[in-house]
Amino acid sequence: MKYIFANLKRFDIPKEMDGINTLAPVSLWGSYLTGQIRETMNQYSAQAEFAVFYPEAYLLQAADAKAAEDGWKVGVQGIYREDTEKGGNFGAFTTNRTAKSVKSMGCEYVLIGHCEERMDKAGVLAHAGITDSEAVNRILNEEVVCAVKAGLSVLYCVGETEAEQNRWQDVIGEQLDVGLNGVDLSGISVAYEPLWAIGPGKPVPDSDYITKIASFIKSRTDGCPVIYGGGLKEENARMLAEIPCVDGGLIGLTKFSGDIGFYPDGFASIVEKYLGEGK
Numbered sequence: 079m080k081y082i083f084a085n086l087k088r089f090d091i092p093k094e095m096d097g098i099n100t101l102a103p104v105s106l107w108g109s110y111l112t113g114q115i116r117e118t119m120n121q122y123s124a125q126a127e128f129a130v131f132y133p134e135a136y137l138l139q140a141a142d143a144k145a146a147e148d149g150w151k152v153g154v155q156g157i158y159r160e161d162t163e164k165g166g167n168f169g170a171f172t173t174n175r176t177a178k179s180v181k182s183m184g185c186e187y188v189l190i191g192h193c194e195e196r197m198d199k200a201g202v203l204a205h206a207g208i209t210d211s212e213a214v215n216r217i218l219n220e221e222v223v224c225a226v227k228a229g230l231s232v233l234y235c236v237g238e239t240e241a242e243q244n245r246w247q248d249v250i251g252e253q254l255d256v257g258l259n260g261v262d263l264s265g266i267s268v269a270y271e272p273l274w275a276i277g278p279g280k281p282v283p284d285s286d287y288i289t290k291i292a293s294f295i296k297s298r299t300d301g302c303p304v305i306y307g308g309g310l311k312e313e314n315a316r317m318l319a320e321i322p323c324v325d326g327g328l329i330g331l332t333k334f335s336g337d338i339g340f341y342p343d344g345f346a347s348i349v350e351k352y353l354g355e356g357k
């Protein structure tokens with residue numbers, strides 16, 4: 079069984095607001111996109127587990143557009159490190175979304191520790207003149223604990239920057255050891271996303287490089303599924319799918335040049351190639 083994930087980032091922001099959304103008005107974007115990709119996910123549901131990570135504003139639309147018989151899962155892009163508790167906090171979480179809040183909206187998966195989330199947390203610390211990757215990983219660990227407690231499956235992201243390539247074991251080792259400390263790993267998958275491979279115009283690591291890191295991740299996590307993300311596209315989907323210790327792919331953009339974006343037909347082509355139907 080493979081895993082295919084899509085991270086829709088903030089691909090909803092309209093072009094006139096400097097984003098890349100040309101697909102649908104914001105008020106309909108979540109329903110429209112879901113309607114356009116659910117066929118593909120249902121078609122391949124015997125070969126792969128699918129989840130789509132939406133911005134919070136679209137979770138209800140996505141859950142609504144998902145039919146009862148659909149096997150794919152609605153995911154959210156991140157959660158807060160605390161939650162409501164009986165006799166404790168009843169929901170005083172202004173600005174933050176908790177694991178239980180998204181679970182109650184029909185969400186089943188959460189992406190934790192995406193490099194864009196890591197950069198945000200590191201940026202807050204930097205305001206205080208602090209560089210502390212371990213603190214970032216400790217906060218992410220609190221989020222993972224909340225997710226597991228609320229019954230969400232977790233896709234936990236790790237990866238090194240270009241500058242960290244020569245000490246990738248330390249960087250990814252800390253991300254795994256601290257971020258997943260004390261967590262029951264049965265509901266956890268790990269996404270390996272080298273930061274230098276994400277987005278348009280970036281090189282994608284070859285199969286040996288990914289094998290080296292994916293094997294390290296598996297050995298450090300008792301064999302959690304490892305998902306590759308960063309520049310996954312139609313042209314390299316077969317190569318990436320054939321790496322034995324990689325269990326799936328995480329898709330961001332589907333078109334990396336010209337009118338870049340996430341397009342339903344591009345998603346279908348990547349899935350088809352990845353799962354071996356369109357060799």
Ligand SMILES: O=C(CO)COP(=O)(O)O
Pocket residue numbers: 085192271275276277278307308309310328329330331332
């Ligand atoms: O960050 C990613 C998915 O979370 C990868 O993005 P791209 O596929 O656009 O490189």
